[in-house]
Every structure is written in C-alpha cells, then in structure tokens.
Amino acid sequence: MSEVERHSYDVVVIGAGGAGLRAAIEARTRGLRTAVVCKSLFGKAHTVMAEGGIAASMGNVNSQDGWKVHFRDTMRGGKFLNHWRMAELHAKEAPDRVWELESWGALFDRTADGRISQRNFGGHEYPRLAHVGDRTGLELIRTLQQRIVALQQEDEREFGDPEARLKVFQECTVTRLLTVPDAGSEAGNRIAGAFGYWRESGRFTVFDAPAVVLATGGIGKGFKVTSNSWEYTGDGQALALLAGAPLINMEFVQFHPTGMVWPPSVKGILVTESVRGDGGVLLNSEGKRFMFRYIPDVFKEKYAQTPAEGDRWYTDQENNRRPPELLPRDEVARAINSEVKAGRGSPHGGVFLTVVGRMAGGTEEIRRKLPSMYHQFKELADVDITAEAMEVGPTCHYVMGGIAVDPDTAATPGVLGLYAAGEVAGGMHGSNRLGGNSLSDLLVFGRRAGEHAARYAEEIGEARREAAQEQLDAAEAEALAPFAVESAENPYTVHQELQQTMNDLVGIIRREGEMTEALTRLDELKARAAKAGVEGHRQYNPGWHLALDLRNMLLVCECVARSALERQESRGGHTRDDFPAMSAEWRRVVLACSIVDPDAETLSVRLTRGEAVPMRADLLELFERDELTKYLTDAELPGKDG
C-alpha cells in the first residue's frame, strides 16, 4: 500500500452538525486533542437546514412548563417506545444547553421581558421552541462554529497554533472505522481510529485515535422524496454496523407531513411545522379543514373538536385545546396521505396549507415570522404565501432508529471507544420524533458523547494501539474498487432505483408483500452496486463518491426493510396496512440489526429481538394510569395505588 497521510488524536468526531460540533467542543474543553471530520465545508452540515426551533422547557412563555411536561410529551410523541432514560436526560438538560448557546453569542428571538421567546409546535403542550425566525438551525450551527473558532483563538494565544487541540478536517469522507481486538467488548474489538479520503484530492488519510464519536446524521437519501441533502447516505449507521455495533428501531422513519410537492425539482423540500404552529391550516380540495376527522383515540382529550375552539387556542391556551393540525407528525402525514388517496388532494398530489388571513398582523406578520418560507416559495415555486395557499405532501425527513447507545454515556454497547450522538443514534425519539426535539437532542447527547469519549481516551492512556496494516490495505482496496470494475453499472442509476424501491415499497404505508419484494430488489441492487464503476480520476469526483456511498445506503435500507417487515403493528413512523393497530406486546420489543459477516464479499443484515428496559417507577408516576393502559401491557402497569 502507498504511504498514507496519518493523524493522531485523542478523540475523533465524525460529523460537523450540531451533535458533532457540541461533542468536539466538550472533548476539547476537557483538554483533549480533538479532530472533527466532515464531508462538506465547515458550517454547512445538515443542521443548517433546521427551521422551526429547539425544544427546551425554559418556561419563558408559559411558566407551567418544566422538564416533566417535556418528558411526557416526548414519550407520547414516540408512543412510549422511546428509551425513557434518554427522554429524561434530554428534557432535564435541554434548557442549559440552550442558555449556553446564548453565552456563546447566539441571538434568539425575544419575549417582551427580554428572555428567549418560545413557539408552539406539534405535540408540545406549551410554547417550547426557542427559535430565530425560521432559521434556527443556521443560528445553532453558526454559534457552535464560532465557539470552535473561539477555542482555536485560545489555543493560538497559548500555543501559537490555533489547531493545537482542535482541528476541523473538512471535505473528508470516512469509509471505515479501524479497530483492534479486545476481549473485553461484545463485538470483540475496540476503536483504533478511522480511514477516509479527501474529497478534493481523492487521497487517503488515516486518523489514529482510541475514541471515535459518530455524529453523521440520517439516511434520507435512500428515499426518493426527501427533505434531506446528499450527505444523508447513512454513513455513520453503516460504519457502526461494520465495526460491530448494532442498530435499533430502524423501522421507524419519519415522513414529515409537509414537504413541497411542486415543481418536481423541489419535491420533498421541507415546509416547516412553524407554519402550522403560527396559525397555518391544512385544507383539502373541498376547502375543508380535514384534520378534525383524523384525531386518534389516544389524543381525543387533548385536541380541539371544532375549528372555532382550535382558533381560540392560539390566543387562550388555558381554556381551549390545540387544533389537530398540531398533532404529532406521523398522524398528520397519514391524514394527508388518506385525503390524497380519497381524491381530495390538490392539483399536484398534495393538500393545501395556508396562512392567508390566519395572522393578526397580516402580510407583514407572515413575512416576519416565516421569512425563509416566504422566500423559498417565492423563488422556487412562484407562490406568494401571503396571498395563496401552498401545496404540501409527506416527505422522508428523519430516522428515529439508529446506533444503539447507552443513554448516559452515548457509548455503543458493541465496540469499546465508539460513541454516537444526534440523528445517527437511536432510542431517544422512540417511534416518532417531535419537532424541535432533534436540535436539543444534538446538544444534550453531543455534549455527553464528547465528555465520555474524552474520559475514555484519558483512561486508556498508554494502552492505545494502532490498527493493523491489513485493515488499512483492505479499506484502501475497497475504496478503489469502483475504478477497477469492468462491465460498469452507472452508480447514479443504481441510486435512483434504490430510492424508487424504498419510496414505493417501504414508504409511509407498508405491506408484507411489498416489503418482501423490496428485500429481493435490494439484493439485486447490492449485486449491481458491486459493479458500479466510475470514470475519470480521484480528484473531486462525485461519481466515485456516490459509488462508495451506495454500500452504506444499501445496508441501512436493508435494515429499515427487514425491521419493518418484522414488526407486525402500527406505531409512529411505522404504519402497516396489514397490522393497523398498536400492540402493547410489540412495544416491549426492540429490533436490532447487525452484520452477519463484515468481511464477506456481499454484506447482509441479521435481525434480532431484544426487550425494552422497563420505565423507572417515579417516571411512570408522571402519567395517569388511564393513559398508560393505552400503551403498556397489564403486567407492566403500576399497582392501583402505586
């Protein structure tokens, strides 16, 4: 093998979104030498696209809010499949994480008394989302980016080198984690570093490090209609699988109810939920607010039964219930799907969403509260949202499933030294994520991952080892394979067929026959992907990059399809046409995916069943028994007086 560039760090964070940057800040603040590796430029990660806000029960707008209420909402939104300990830590720590951003320079919108303003969002009982107009993700990522710069300026003063303890390796893609054998771990190994290539030059690079934090985000690019960018090819999930760390809950994929549907080239781009949080309503082709017909029994008492009551709620929340447009996302997405199927859709196959006449401040207020939406529709669809309705429909948005982690430390159970945080990790959101709960998740668990990765790296000290040369050789050979194949498949074509397959056969409504068919097609696509060839050289070659990403997308899509086929119930982001009911028995089942043989020529996924950890008694007590009976088996219910 040719000489490769090598870097040695204590902690390597893969991903520069909210989770990765927060983890890196933590590890560096603890004095460890930290690297951040990311596929795109620093400051451009997917987090930048988040719009609506970040959920934290600061109680600035309604003082009744607190962590217990936030915890309850999160569990309800996830239909009790969430790992309750993650939901608990998240609800408790989110306010501190938001306030910390402010002390690093973030400028959130304000309340009249000068605090951080908070807005309503689906599934959140009180106004809870700290926000900056509808560009909250930009504020979050820019603040963390600028915090990193601040730490680098400190190092510049102290060591004369801004990158002495914290360096960002941008436009660098990791293709394999490196490990060394370790009898003390489940998978029999521990982390030794990561292997990747520079997008710019195509040259390979090795990071030697005892601790790695995966913070690579989601998997949306496996689906045709998605709000996600090219980065979302499931890399972190695949890297974990290949290193021996399992994924859980992969059947739960969130289809956001409101993506743009027209023109075709923008189909899938997100229309933020704040449109509804700030008064927007959904209408079918008959002009009816159809959501009132889709309130499920578990939520009957919590939502308005008439448009009049729903409208009053915006100004008087004490005496009215919220409108059903603000139900959790899975409910709204299914309702839109049903309306379109029943022939009551809009001209381009969606439904209407309108804010016209819905805000007291009229056109002025719409433009102030929803500036990017105004801009987006004006420039991409020629629609003026202050005067016309938008057309919207479901779009693949977020994956609730992900790498299994310990709730407190973010450590993967399989591989020592491997941590995961953010969208790539599983468990926190159960079967469905509430809006705004991702940005807070990134900060809470990003920080925890950074802390525990740093502690681990410190403890391991002299015992750290470098990966064996064979591993590096194998990683290099794998990455170069697309240049060597003969009867070349076009990677773009394989990708398009994968997206179509997932969209049509493992999409928002699922059936056994279709998913079986999907698995057959995935097998065929795997064989074709192995033959995907590329032209040209290694310098900034998008065809090559895609050919390498296919391995990851195929693996995670197989995880989604296998888990979805196995789970015979409907819950949150998993809807089975053939098993429409939610089952208390299935709630206790955690489906885990791992790789049969990571060194095999063709990789395949194995599914195993685990059992959910029972919720702590004091947390169970936060719910009425009546409500718990909707989710839990009789055996799990607390005693009548307990």
Add this chain to the structure above:
Amino acid sequence: MTYKADFRIWRGDTDGGELRDFKVEVNEGEVVLDIIHRLQATQAPDLAVRWNCKAGKCGSCSAEINGRPRLLCMTRMSTFAPDEVVTVTPMRTFPVIRDLVTDVSFNYAKARQVPSFTPPEGLKPGEYRMQQVDVERSQEFRKCIECFLCQNTCHVIRDFEDNKAAFSGPRFLMRIAELDMHPLDVADRQKAAQEEHGLGLCNITKCCTDVCPEHIHITDNALIPMKERVADRKYDPLVWLGNKIRRRGSGD
C-alpha cells in the same frame, strides 16, 4: 415544458481549463443545479460541484452564471430564454480546485481573525436579557449563509489579489459590525475593523449587497454604520463609550 438547453461549463483544475458545451434537457420548474446534476448523471459523471441543501440555506453552491455571482440552487431556469446559452463558471476571486469547486479557505482564515463574542464578566447563562429591537440589527447579519458571494464580488479583492492580506471582505466586516451591535458584547472592535480588517478599503459601492442571496443590507446596515462609528470615535472616544452605556442600559 421540456426543452434542450445549451450549457457552457468551465471544466478544469489548478493547471487550467476551458469552457465546454453541453446540450441538456430542462423541465418545468428546474433550477441550474438540477441541470448540473442531470449532466453528472448522464454525460459527465465526474463534473465537480459543491452543494448540500438545494434550498438556499447552506451557501455551498456558489458560482457565476452568465458572469453573475449566484447560488446554483436558487437560480431558476425560467429566468433564461430557451435559446439562451447558460454559462456556468466557478467563483473568480478564489483559486479553482476543480470545475465549479473553488478553494474558499481564505474566508475561514479571515473568520478566525475576528475576536469572538465577549460577554460581560460574571453574566451567567440563563441570565441574559435583551430586547427584540436591540437584537434585530445583529440578527439581520446572522442570516448570512456564508456563501461568500459577496467576498467573491467585492472589487477590493476580486481585482486586486494583493489586498487579500489587508482586507477581510464584506462578510467579515459585517461579522465585526454584528458583534459591535450585539447588545451584550463588551469588546472594543472599531479600531481593529479599521486597522486590521481593512474597513477603510471599502468604498461603499454596494456590489456585495447586490449579490447577497439573503438580501442582507451589508453596505447600508453594516459597513456604513461601522464606518460612522469609527469616524465618530476618531473624533471623540467618549462617543463610543456613551453608545455602549446607553445600549446596555436599555437591554435591562
């Protein structure tokens, strides 16, 4: 409406390159980035372009279209006549890496030279109080998606490579203004803006404002007020001090 468009795209790398002609399908509602992607999928799989969000939010896809600095993902094909040749070239002010991708590290280096937000000593997280009216000015500048189109356009560095050392460019002069106008920032930034970041080189032509996809009033709201603050201060340092005190008082 579907038609075949004539595209002319710069292809090359650090050793040089040339404009190449392509004929490519265009469908209703598409943007220039869609066309580039179609070229990658059908005719030029190794055509290099940066992009992420395809929604004008990340600022990755900056380039020059018919000579005008723009985001590829926010330029609709309907703005061109079907028989018009669409020429796409990389940003001119930054060194090219390959095809439409340029080396923008200049901007990251400049970012690192601006001292960070400096809150008052002893103010704890959670205790910050600021009025909406007082944060709005800086919020406008924080809409910046770092597409660097303004940096690419500003003639101070576009036409004079030598100025790059002394001039931080509109994006980072605006960053200094943002911090200077932050109701709780206590650092003194005006002297550095003038002496270290080259505020004086800006002759308020507003070309940067014209190309900003976020429609930020870079010149009117950041650069000119910053120049005024520097001028006032040169004239009478007490003006600067007075400003700070008054603003902090109203934030309580």
